[in-house]
Amino acid sequence: MSITLQDAISLITLEADMLDHGDFHDWLKLYTPEGRYVVPIDPDVEDFEKVLNYAYDDAEMREKRVVRLLSGRSISAAPPARTVRLLSRYRMLESSDTHCTLRCAQMLQELRQGRVHDYAANLNYRLEMTEDGLKIALKVVRLLISTEALTAVSYIL
Amino acid sequence: MQGLPDPKSLLDDDRADGSIYSNPDLYDMEMDRIFMHNWIWVAHRSDLPAPGDFITTFVGSHPVIVSRDRKGVVHVMLNRCRHRAATVCELKHGKTASFVCPYHGWAYGLDGALRGVPHQEGYTGQLDKSKLPLISLKVEEYNGLIFASFDKDIMSLDEWLGRAKPWIDLFMKQGAGWPVKTMGEHKFTFPGNWKIQLENTTDAYHFPIVHKSFLDSVDAETQNTFDFVEGAGFVEDLGHGHSVMVMIPELVDLDEGLDAPIPERFAELAAELAKDYPDEQVRKIVRAVGGSGFNLNLFPNLACSMAFFRVLRPLSVTETEIRHIAIGMDGGPDIANEARLRLHEHFQGPMGFGTPDDAEAWDRVQRGSLAGKDISILLNRGLGHEARREDGNLFSDVSAETGMRAAYRQWLIAMSEEAGA
Structure with missing residues (x-):
């Protein structure tokens, strides 16, 4: 049976909840070992390895990112920004019994140092069915303002 | 001019007054005296490798186009139509033969020369195209680094980098x-x-x-x-x-x-x-x-x-x-x-x-x-x-x-x- 939209939504809204509540160690477990977390700059790029991105994280870099956010040794993340994000406008682009690709919208509001920032993004996911259930093989965060000047993002989009 | 801050009073050999970060009058002076009278970096050679290539950027607060003409010469020009001041290019980079103002269609070459004006007869001989190019800045390059300046009397880039x-x-x-x-x-x-x-x-x-x-x-x-x-x-x-x-x-x-x-x-x-x-x-x-x-x-x-x-x-x-x-x-x-x-x-x-x-x-x-x-x-x-x-x-x-x-x-x-x- 193909992976259902409901199963996919359950996983990615769980991820969103973990990120907003700082459950970063649990967040790491949502990815496959080869999984990638990508925040590209160029809105049209697909081959992320060949270009400069904001983030192009394999498992090792994701873990380092989490360590940094929780270490208290980064002045921009001590404490990390607080965030609230909403996911919506889900669309299953492709689905089989082993994997699926899904697109949705994310609206995120960030508060840090008394300042609020809003980030709208299109999220693209590739999810894979593993022995341990559905996992994230690829998450691509396409920020609406990716080609404009950002401010420091000391959390996980 | 009266009322301008006195920069000398704000700086000593080993310290500066904290207001240098927040005085708006001092900032206005900086944007003129520093950013319009020094060599300002605008591009690396590889940003516009071939004739027709261009980027848009800024010199201080001024929007500019950096272009490479057919002969390979780099130009830095104000991104401002000589007619009614609209920017003539809003792309961050690209390749073109000309920059055409979207408002009334005035067309400029890669070197900034005004090439075409629609319905020019309406000016009854009172428009000399040769006098209305995009306004050019001085441009010099060192080892791939391209700099521009508003100041035509500025020392050579060679001497400035020294x-x-x-x-x-x-x-x-x-x-x-x-x-x-x-x-x-x-x-x-x-x-x-x-x-x-x-x-x-x-x-x-x-x-x-x-x-x-x-x-x-x-x-x-x-x-x-x-x-x-x-x-x-x-x-x-x-x-x-x-x-x-x-x-x-x-x-x-x-x-x-x-x-x-x-x-x-x-x-x-x-x-x-x-x-x-x-x-x-x-x-x-x-x-x-x-x-x-x-x-x-x-x-x-x-x-x-x-x-x-x-x-x-x-x-x-x-x-x-x-x-x-x-x-x-x-x-x-x-x-x-x-x-x-x-x-x-x-x-x-x-x-x-x-x-x-x-x-x-x-x-x-x-x-x-x-x-x-x-x-x-x-x-x-x-x-x-x-x-x-x-x-x-x-x-x-x-x-x-x-x-x-x-x-x-x-x-x-x-x-x-x-x-x-």
Whole structure:
């Protein structure tokens, strides 16, 4: 049976909840070992390895990112920004019994140092069915303002 | 003019008044006397390699087009139609034969010449196209770095860069024998004055404090390489506000020390490169991937900073845009350029492990500087043992504030000249 939209939504809204509540160690477990977390700059790029991105994280870099956010040794993340994000406008682009690709919208509001920032993004996911259930093989965060000047993002989009 | 701030009263040899970060009148003076009367970096040669290529950018607050004409000559022109002032190009980069104003269709060549005016008969002979080109700035290039200036009487770029030129040449050795090319950029703003960023480029003192979490994320060998605050490095005043901070002396000349052991973090890359390149070239490429061991600060808006270009642009007295431009080897191996991109992503940009902490520190400087009145910012670190080299350059230890003092001396010279001179 193909992976259902409901199963996919359950996983990615769980991820969103973990990120907003700082459950970063649990967040790491949502990815496959080869999984990638990508925040590209160029809105049209697909081959992320060949270009400069904001983030192009394999498992090792994701873990380092989490360590940094929780270490208290980064002045921009001590404490990390607080965030609230909403996911919506889900669309299953492709689905089989082993994997699926899904697109949705994310609206995120960030508060840090008394300042609020809003980030709208299109999220693209590739999810894979593993022995341990559905996992994230690829998450691509396409920020609406990716080609404009950002401010420091000391959390996980 | 009455009511202008007196820059001299705000700066001493070893300190500056805190209001230099927040005085709007001083900022207006800077945008004129510094950003319209100095050489301002606008592009790298590789941003517009072929005839017809262009980018749009800024000189200070002024939008400009940087184009390469059919003969290969680079032009920097105000992005402003001579008719009713609309910008004639809003693309960040591209290739074209002309720039056509979207409002009434006036068309300009790659050199800015006004070529076409629709329904010109309506001017009944009162429009001389030859007198209405896009307004050009003076342009000169050194080793791929393209600078522009509003000031037609400015000294040559060669003279302006002066003793910084050998350091630019050293920096470009990161091409490992290939030309250096730009490979994309991280762009971000911070809520603070531009001079806070200018100071930071030759501030080794902050590195182990601000970048603890970056140092936690690299291996022990790399931590050791970045442990330079009490090392043998130095900061040197190169004149005209330029300065160099050498953090890792063994990485100043990337063509030397090729027999040094390859760092563990590059072992995999070296093994991969060895399939296609002889040993010596592998070593040269790997050294280039790691970047230079120094930051070269070129007053007022460019730094050749270890492995990237840092470009600053003041947006207002309390807001600054920073671009961290990745560079690589034009024609070099993809895996080496990709390794450089991953290193850039690791430290730089709004989601890097270094930049957000820098930005936080600069943000704190801006906010803290508003506390109280008539309180100085100290610029005296390393002054007690500052000395002069045979060629006349002042220098001190790597964590000295020699580079900041050099920049502020030039700031005062520029700010003290008569407006419009």
